[in-house]
Amino acid sequence: MDRNTFTGLFLIMVVIGAWVFFMKPNEAELKKEREVQRIDSLKRAGVAAPLDTTKTTALASAVVADSAALKGPFGANITGTVETTVLENEKLKLTLTNKGGKILSVQVKGEQTYKGEPIVLFDGDQNKFGLDLNIGGKMVSTNDLYFTATKSAGSIRMRASYSANQFIEYVYDLKPNTSQVGFGINLNGLNQVVQGRNINLIWETTLLEQEKSAKKEQEHAAPYYKYAGKNPDHLSVAKDGKEDLKEGKVEWISFKQQFFSAALIADQGFERGELEVKVSTTPGQIKWYGANMVLPFNQLAAQSYGMTFYFGTNKFSTLQAQGHELEKQVDMGYWPLKYINRFVVLPVFKFLESFGWNYGLIILLLTIMLKVAMSPLTYKSYLSMAKMRILKPEMDEIKAKVGEDNPTLLQQEYLKLYKQVGVNPLGGCLPMLLQLPFVMAFFFFFPNLFELRGESFLWMKDLSTYDDFIKFGFTIPFIGDHLSLMCVLMTISTLIYTYFNNQISGATGQMKYIGYIMPIIFLGVLNSYPSGLNYYYFLANMLTFAQQFLIKSMVDDEKIHRTLQENKAKPAEQKKKSRFSAKLDDYMRQQQQAQIQQKKNKD
Structure with missing residues (x-):
């Protein structure tokens, strides 16, 4: 170490020492800090903090001394x-x-x-x-x-x-x-x-x-x-x-x-x-x-x-x-969800509440009633997906014959098949879309429902907030500082539901895997939402399993296949043309005209 280095380090030490000496808190500041800590400890112990009489007296003296203010x-x-x-x-x-x-x-x-x-x-x-x-x-x-x-x-x-x-x-x-x-x-x-x-x-x-x-x-x-x-x-x-x-x-x-x-x-x-x-x-x-x-x-x-x-x-x-x-301060969701919650879900909930049952049981009965009311739509959705699954071998044959390099012609052949057998490819989606507003309505209903506040069911101590079954002690990105058991059960049930739904619909490719991604996303989103909401979604999945099992026992795939083939064999004039079929004919004519025009332009 040369002289310059030593001198520089010595001066730095002098500056640091002087800063520590002159910047250290005085006795008054230390006393004030101790008083703040004492009051905080009293508050944590539930004891009311004493008034600062010195400060109050000084303030009162200052006000009294202002004679001009007293005359104002x-x-x-x-x-x-x-x-x-x-x-x-x-x-x-x-x-x-x-x-x-x-x-x-x-x-x-x-x-x-x-x-x-x-x-x-x-x-x-x-x-x-x-x-x-x-x-x-x-x-x-x-x-x-x-x-x-x-x-x-x-x-x-x-x-x-x-x-x-x-x-x-x-x-x-x-x-x-x-x-x-x-x-x-x-x-x-x-x-x-x-x-x-x-x-x-x-x-x-x-x-x-x-x-x-x-x-x-x-x-x-x-x-x-x-x-x-x-x-x-x-x-x-x-x-x-x-x-x-x-x-x-x-x-x-x-x-x-x-x-x-x-x-x-x-x-x-x-x-x-x-x-x-x-x-x-x-x-x-x-x-x-x-x-x-x-x-x-x-x-x-x-x-x-x-x-x-x-x-x-x-x-x-x-x-x-x-x-x-x-009452409009209570967020029931946007249109049309707020009308579903206010005029359908809330009256049914209040009716069930009048029996004095546990709120976990009320949510179960509310879910059953909703599923029963929606069962005709669920049946139509299942039936439509079953028809599409049964048609899949014929669609694969068309795909092999036409090839994937001509998507317009492939879609035309698919639509021609749908028309021949009398199947609406959107028949499975529309009933599900009609049920979606009710599913979304509960997303607003339970987090804003005061009646669930402080109500317990099973291991869930409060249905109006999350059940932190596992506390991490630290925060994990996307998940938070806890893991809700009911949210985990809801996620598992949704994954199982997705698996069976893919079996029914015959989904392949990307559509098969997208359904598995959404439940994982919901795990992170709903982990901090009320356990009552996750409980409802869990019950909805379980009841859907039961519905599909019952419907499956009622639906005969062989009979559906025979019906589709009989429809295919009927002359065109004997087939009752639905609104979908009419639109399908219009679409096919437009496609044919577009192809003819495209061919003329090339010539």
Whole structure:
């Protein structure tokens, strides 16, 4: 090592040592970090963290010292002590705070998170609710004011006074055994101080994690809104977004989670507004919602606004009972799937539910009923595929005679054969296509069905989420951090079904192997979907096996072959021409004319 190298290394060590010395945290920072760790440990232990009285006192002193603010709008309400009041009935427990006069937290009684804790829709300072008022050119937010609470039977009044006869009053009314909270805003004598023809109602909150899969919960959470006279709509469920609501009066807005909602319905509607959503990356949080809704201010001495909160489950019948089409927040799929789910599947499900059976048994009976209803289509599909399988030797002969180098002529000969024996080559596909909407409808039905939440069957502890029969402890691409046993069983049954289906249809070449690829793809896709959905698909495959076994015992291949040959032997004039045959004739004539024209062009 020469002198220059040694000098360079020495200087580097000096710089590193100086950086460590001067950048090390001071005692105050270390104390703050220890306090944060202590509060986190208390939260994990389920103990409420103590208030930082030093910080609160310092903040209160700073506010008190601002004498100019005390003499300004609502000066007497700028300082105060935070106090809470509880309002509850059989379904809800509301904690209200005098700071902002708002609902601090909402607990939905009788429901628990996946971890067994009480369902709290929102809590603490993450929830903001109040008015923004333009007073003397300065925006005053009621979130910063200390209200005076007055509690009576089933209701709480929160008042912030501008003067003796000028005040803002919030009225919360909770009647027995309901999920609705009446909410009124009274502005008395403020026409002399509030400027403008509108006031803004601000509502911001962070959704807390309730379900087993935060990712799936995010995929089913979005702010909803409804214009008067129109269907409800929503912002993106997949990404951050903001939307101006200016196409008419807004009847209601809703902060929807997967299985719970907090909605605000305005008696006279909002003039317009703005909704925003942000996907949260903080553990324990799902999304942040923000609403800025405009209310008309007519400069009256006494101005009142009537509204209603709904805090509760996204059970379809419960939302429907609230009115205002709130039930349309439950995603039943796109057209025509939503009509199948709403007017066919859901009524049958509710009928079976009325017997009080286990939901695993209800899904089994629902699947059996659907398969019985679809059995005529299944029979026609099987019969058509059996005819095509029986015709395959004759089609192979045609292929050998014509050759594969003339696909147009080959197709013409195939179509001529179909016409002679009276077979529709699409006969096996059409019945399956008619059944497909029902299969797809369940893809939306089960993940959004509140009734399955927390319901167990066999080893599946909760039919509304996946059963992690095997936990990896790490994430595998395409699969995830677990393996669902019901999803595996569904995949195996689908592979077996594909094998037997290929035997029936006589599929060859690429078509034979494509059917094996899709179940493998579904394994990765459906592994994190509700076990109730995979259970349904598994049952559907098993019942299809049973149907095909029964149909196979009823169908005689020899008889079908004789019938096809008899049809082939009939004179053309004795054959009843179907719509397919007519189209087939037209197609063949067009092909012949095209060939003649092509030959003329060559000559």
